[in-house]
Amino acid sequence: MVILDGKKVSNDIKNEIKQQVDKMKGKGEKVPHLAAVIVGNDGASLTYVGSKVRACERVGFESTMVRMSNTTSEIELLDKIEELNQNDDIDGFIIQLPLPPQINTQKVLMAVDPSKDVDGFHPENFGKMALDMSTFIPATPFGILELLDRYGVETKGKHTVVIGRSHIVGRPMSILMGRKGFPGNSTVTLTHSHTKNITQITSQADIIISALGVPNFLKAEMVKDDVIIIDVGITRVPDDSSPKGYIITGDVDFTNVSKKASYITPVPGGVGPMTIAMLLKNTLLAREQRM
Numbered sequence: 001m002v003i004l005d006g007k008k009v010s011n012d013i014k015n016e017i018k019q020q021v022d023k024m025k026g027k028g029e030k031v032p033h034l035a036a037v038i039v040g041n042d043g044a045s046l047t048y049v050g051s052k053v054r055a056c057e058r059v060g061f062e063s064t065m066v067r068m069s070n071t072t073s074e075i076e077l078l079d080k081i082e083e084l085n086q087n088d089d090i091d092g093f094i095i096q097l098p099l100p101p102q103i104n105t106q107k108v109l110m111a112v113d114p115s116k117d118v119d120g121f122h123p124e125n126f127g128k129m130a131l132d133m134s135t136f137i138p139a140t141p142f143g144i145l146e147l148l149d150r151y152g153v154e155t156k157g158k159h160t161v162v163i164g165r166s167h168i169v170g171r172p173m174s175i176l177m178g179r180k181g182f183p184g185n186s187t188v189t190l191t192h193s194h195t196k197n198i199t200q201i202t203s204q205a206d207i208i209i210s211a212l213g214v215p216n217f218l219k220a221e222m223v224k225d226d227v228i229i230i231d232v233g234i235t236r237v238p239d240d241s242s243p244k245g246y247i248i249t250g251d252v253d254f255t256n257v258s259k260k261a262s263y264i265t266p267v268p269g270g271v272g273p274m275t276i277a278m279l280l281k282n283t284l285l286a287r288e289q290r291m
């Protein structure tokens, strides 16, 4: 069994990006600048955005965190987005999700200039991805592809089962794994809350990508020997013995499933760190496209 070490690979990628940024600096070029907008005070979202900003510092990017109150109106957020669209100094920006209920997420994501949409959430970019055109691929799916690529995990002709159809992970992942090329060329089954007999489906899978958000959902009895497991779950489960009062738990019962798996991502230290590295990669791409 091989652990797909997202922490190590993401560090490699960040070092590669830093080298490129150092080169840009050496030539007197502008370095990439990422902005992140966060609306409200959700603890997990603040942690993620904090990590994104720290990652920017680490590779030599400029970063701007825009904090807006929980009572921000849709118009106020749309105005802020227009300001970031127009700001020539910002190469790419993200709107951290989820947004408070008074704001229409789809409307907000459509307001982002596609050339600055480093999350790849704008319908234009999502459509390009589905049509194999070059574009920003959403960071978590992009990170999973990169992890499979760097470990040389064969995906061609394999049966990939994706659990969860979120716009951020499950849906794009199901498209990407079926695309021509590597990683890709899989036969894909997309499962969700209305799927019947999920065990029958997962037990036939060569590759399982779980993005459900239900701790320890995937048990050893649900998978076959030598399965490849990508665990995208990152649920905070209350735990008094941990200093933070919670532990981050994946969708997969790691202790038991890892005994049957050929490759598996841990939680934490698997997909999570890859997401941030690929957001940096998209931001570097955005800068290069604006030169």
Ligand code: GUN
Pocket: 094, 095, 096, 097, 098, 119, 139, 140, 168, 275
């Ligand atoms: N919320 C959970 N994942 C993500 C992500 O990748 N990007 C943004 N903007 N918000 C998220």
